[in-house]
Amino acid sequence: MAIEGWAMEDHTNHDDTDSPRGYGSGGHATLGGLSVHADGFRFVPVTTRFSPGEPSDWKFHIVAPDGTIRTEFDEAHGQRGHLIVVRRDLTRFQHLHPTLENDGTWRVEAFTLPDPGIYRAFLDLMIDGRPITLGFDIFAPGPLEVAARPETARHATTAEYHVELSSDEVSAGETTELTFEIRRNGDHVSRLDSYLGALGHLVALREGDLAYLHVHPEETSPDSGRVKFGAKFPTPGRYRLFLQSKPEGTLIITQHDVRIDN
Structure with missing residues (x-):
């Protein structure tokens, strides 16, 4: 399965609630990104409409509980803000x-x-x-072709790299180990380089409401050709996983689909 979308650049509790936090420090993500407002802070874009395919400078603010524009933010993984954008059919x-x-x-x-x-x-x-995760819908007008999605897709290919997802049985509400094997010409890659301080980053989006999980990996050897995550999917349903990794110095993004029936 070839990747849809492209790489432009580069989080975790154990409850079943739609938390405003999309990440944390423990290794298992909670749902986030379902609201423009969390912990009193608001995501306020200057504009939400864009001409498809035409670049523009996009500006936004974070408004604090007292109504002022927030100017101070801590760094996380080398950046003060991480912006994930995905079309609602889980592409791009x-x-x-x-x-x-x-x-x-x-x-x-x-x-x-x-x-x-x-x-x-x-x-x-x-x-x-x-940590706080905020979400906002933005629009590009025009005829829309909705991409078809498989029930499950554990294999992905991009550039010269083949990535395979393996896991134990995935059950809702239980922590599952997800292992991604990265190969080139049939062999495990010789080296996984660090990207923003880790060997990989995983974003999972739930079909239907795009509830957001951002998970960072467990400790693995950079020469193993593998990157592992502990993730907890809170509900049954279909999820699309976007993996970012950097085999042999090349930043890649692959996408994988899992279905949880229980």
Whole structure:
């Protein structure tokens, strides 16, 4: 299965609630990105409509509980903000790092929605040591062709690399180990390089509401050709997984589909 979308650049509790946090420090993500408002903070874009395929500078602010524009944010994984954008048919994945200006304006230069459709923008932030994930729908008008999706897809190919997902039986509400084997010409890659301080990053989106999980990996050897995650899927349903890894210095993104029936 070839990847849809493209790489542009580069989180975790154990409950069953739709938490505003999309990530944390423990290794198992909670649901996030379902609201523009979390812990009193609001995601306020300057615009939400874009011409498909045309780059523009996108600006937004984070408004604090007292109504002022927040200007101070902590770094997480080397960045003060991580922006994930995906079309609502779970395609056209992007991972961006907006810049923060002194007045609290976040800016994404040459921001582009490649095709018509409704997209969800997820913003991961760290504020006073607390992780927060906010979400907002943005739009690119025009005729929409919805991509077909398989029930499950454990294999993906991009560039010269083949990535296979293996796991124990995946059950809702239980922590599952997900292992991604990365090969080139049939053999495990000789080296996985660090990307933003880790050997891989995994974003999972639930079909239907795009509830968001962002998980960082367990410790593995960089020369094993494998990257492992412990993830807890809170409910049955279909999930699309977007893996970011850096085999032999090449940043790749692959997508995988899992279905949880219980």
